Amino acid sequence: MGKAQWNNLDDNELERTLTESIDELPMEDVVENVVPLKSAMLYVLAGLVLSSVVFSFFKLNYILPTVGAVLSFLGYRKLKSENKYFSACYAIELVSLIYILAVLILNTMTLGTDVHVKNVLKVISHVMAAVSVVGVLCLWLALRQVQKKAGLEPGAYAVLALAGLYALVGLLAVFGYGSVHLITMVIAIAVFVILIRAIYKLPRELDEAGYLVRTSRIIIPDKAIVIAVLAVLVTGGACGYMFGNGYRMSWSIRDDVQQGTDVEGISESLIRQGFPDYVLNDLTAEEIASCGGAVNVLTQNKNCDNGLQFTDVAVQVQDADVEELWIIFHYFRWIEDKKPYGAEAVQIWTTDHEIQEGWLTAGEVKGRLMYDKGGVTYTAPYHSMESVTYNRMAWIDRVQTVTDVFGTFSFPKKGENCRGYVSYSTVHTVKGYTFYDFINYTYQESWWQYPVISAYDHRTNGVFNKKPFMTVQNPFSFYFEENGIRQY
Incomplete structure (x- = not known):
């Protein structure tokens, strides 16, 4: 279009031409x-x-x-x-x-x-x-x-x-x-x-x-x-x-054998005094030997609704250096099949956990874990077993510093008869004081949580039961009377 034609266009024609x-x-x-x-x-x-x-x-x-x-x-x-x-x-x-x-x-x-x-x-x-x-x-x-x-x-x-x-x-x-x-x-x-x-x-x-x-x-x-x-x-x-939802455990086929005249004799004596045979069968030869010359054997059983069973055993043994030495076993096992989720933990409150009178813990808390698969028993040490000092909420606005023993672990997903135990020695230093301790077992009821935390983290955060975690408490206690030992 020439210059003259552009000049002759009015506004409407110019807009239409540009649009077209x-x-x-x-x-x-x-x-x-x-x-x-x-x-x-x-x-x-x-x-x-x-x-x-x-x-x-x-x-x-x-x-x-x-x-x-x-x-x-x-x-x-x-x-x-x-x-x-x-x-x-x-x-x-x-x-x-x-x-x-x-x-x-x-x-x-x-x-x-x-x-x-x-x-x-x-x-x-x-x-x-x-x-x-x-x-x-x-x-x-x-x-x-x-x-x-x-x-x-x-x-x-x-x-x-x-x-x-x-x-x-x-x-x-x-x-x-x-x-x-x-x-x-x-x-x-x-x-x-x-x-x-x-x-x-x-x-x-x-x-x-x-x-x-x-x-x-x-x-x-x-x-x-x-x-x-x-x-x-x-x-x-x-x-x-x-x-990755669990600890890496050092599982191996159980190869420790409870043999020897002394071990067999001690085992028979313990069973006669009421020591549960299924607990005794999972102990090491050294642990059985440490119970030699048992004076008293006290046992306690607790079956939980979730399929978890606790068996607690207290053995008073003769010791030349200690008048009243007791060996405590806390044994737990799943009597019903369960799917293990994530990282579990046991928390042990020894008898001198809060009151350091009357009883004194002697030595470290020890133990191990086991499960069966295809007729073979596998065993492993705890992923960790240590005394931990941490802060927890005691009341709404009060923080309390406590020291507890924690054992952390994970069971395999396809394991059967999953079980374990912890043990420690304690000395009755003052007569008349009641023995009283706890084992708290914390586990996951389902796999879903985000972010993932362990049962140990759950407990040290000061939380008791918050989904997906569940904590089962198991107290064990006994006291002394003139005519013998009584259990609560």
């Missing part, structure tokens, strides 16, 4: 590739918000940061070709996403409850917190460079302030100031909202300046990335629950 000259509007992804800053920054800001929000209900404290990391990664993926700082943001978000996925999967394994692993993860979490601050600083530098190219005054100080806020919160967490005043928390949230709102306006300023951000070539679509992340989580979590 364009076949169709560009595709949405084409427009996004030309000016991707606004949409990409929306992803990044959404990621920052979700990663900063902490809700402890419905597992949102795990879900929201994961979604936030994915969104930030997708946003920076589109901008990484614009400048080196956006590339650094992309690399940092990739590392952060890998870290989050690894922690989420580790939370399905008992390995994550190991104290050494916890310490390593604590250090890594502090490092990742510092890395997140560096990531926000890189975002600030990236936006300043874009502003400079667009002919605007480099600023984006809201991003710099956000990095400072992140650093302040991180330092408070590291140095143990996690509990802050409500007013301080409200102020921090208000500042965060103001900064996010200010950052949200930056892409609009660049659009108004007419600057077009160079986009990266996207080969793998966003949907494929999201599906891949979900696949990694589902696969890793399933493997964690199936293969």
